[in-house]
Amino acid sequence: xxxxxxxxxxxxxxxxxxxxxxxELVETTVxxxxxxxxxxxxxxxxxxxxxMIEEWExxxxxxxxxxxxxxxxxxxxxxxxxxxKPELNICKKVL
Amino acid sequence: xxxxxxxxxxxxxxxxxxxxxxxELVETTVxxxxxxxxxxxxxxxxxxxxxMIEEWExxxxxxxxxxxxxxxxxxxxxxxxxxxKPELNICKKVL
Numbered sequence: 001x002x003x004x005x006x007x008x009x010x011x012x013x014x015x016x017x018x019x020x021x022x023x024e025l026v027e028t029t030v031x032x033x034x035x036x037x038x039x040x041x042x043x044x045x046x047x048x049x050x051x052m053i054e055e056w057e058x059x060x061x062x063x064x065x066x067x068x069x070x071x072x073x074x075x076x077x078x079x080x081x082x083x084x085k086p087e088l089n090i091c092k093k094v095l
Numbered sequence: 096x097x098x099x100x101x102x103x104x105x106x107x108x109x110x111x112x113x114x115x116x117x118x119e120l121v122e123t124t125v126x127x128x129x130x131x132x133x134x135x136x137x138x139x140x141x142x143x144x145x146x147m148i149e150e151w152e153x154x155x156x157x158x159x160x161x162x163x164x165x166x167x168x169x170x171x172x173x174x175x176x177x178x179x180k181p182e183l184n185i186c187k188k189v190l
Contacts (some may be wrong), residue, residue, distance in 0.1 A: 003136050004099065005146055007184075019189060039189035041098050049184055051100055052149065073134045088100075089144055091136035094114060095121045 001036070002062050004054035014081035015047055021078045022050070026085040034061025037088040043053075048083065096131070103183040110142055110175035116140035116173045117145070123165040129156025143178065151153050157185075 010018040022040050028036045034057035043049035047051040065071055105113040117135050126134045138144035151157040160166055160183035 005102075005136065005148075007100075007182075018148035022190055039188060041100065042185035042189045043184045043186050044123075045185070049186075049188060050189075051184060071102075073117045081155060087102075089146060090140070091138050091144075091146060092186075094137045094145075095117055 001093065002056040002059055003091045003092060004052070004056070005089045006052040006054070008050045008052065008078075009044060009086070010048045010084050011081055011082045012048055012049055014066065015050075018078055018081045021053060021074050021081075022052075025070065025078075026072065026073045029065060029068075032061070032065055032068065034058055096153055096186060096188065097151040098186045099147070099151070099157065100184045100186060101149070103145045103147065103173075104178045104181070105143045105145055106176055106178050107143055110145075113145060113173055113176045116146075116169050116176075120165065120173075122167045124160060124163075127156070127160055127163065128152055130160065139170040 006011050008018070020034035026040065031037055036057060037053065041051045041053060043051070054062075056065070086090055102129065103113070121133055124130055131152060132150035133146065134148050136146045136148060138146070151156075151160070
């Protein structure tokens, strides 16, 4: 099992645009092979902080996701609305 | 529903100590009222990065947790083994 925690920092004026694109990304991604969970969380104090929490069966499934047509179409658009690079952690559950 | 994502940065030589204390914390915390999820994830490339993912029914439950005896006993000990302050995000699920 592969767990991804990706913290994104949206430009304040573009939060809604990011959420709209993320909605499209989530709807397509949850149908992919090996996708167990693909969810987005928003910080209560700083709504610019948008954290994606993902769970994949294998690293191959995650790699397939990142080279999928919808990922390559939507993620670059989202990146235009970001203030800084995301913090990406690929993890295993330990507890 | 309240979601907490807490990224911790353990000193390299103290990772095992942090995991041991976290195990004790998780075992007690999952029995608390309002605790839906309390899990720890470790970054595959940088094992010093330990991310707690929590889910609580209400903010009151989270506050009760943070003022519980076991939290006040264990967390200061864990903090001694950290390289820097944790990044704490209290979030709501948006997607």
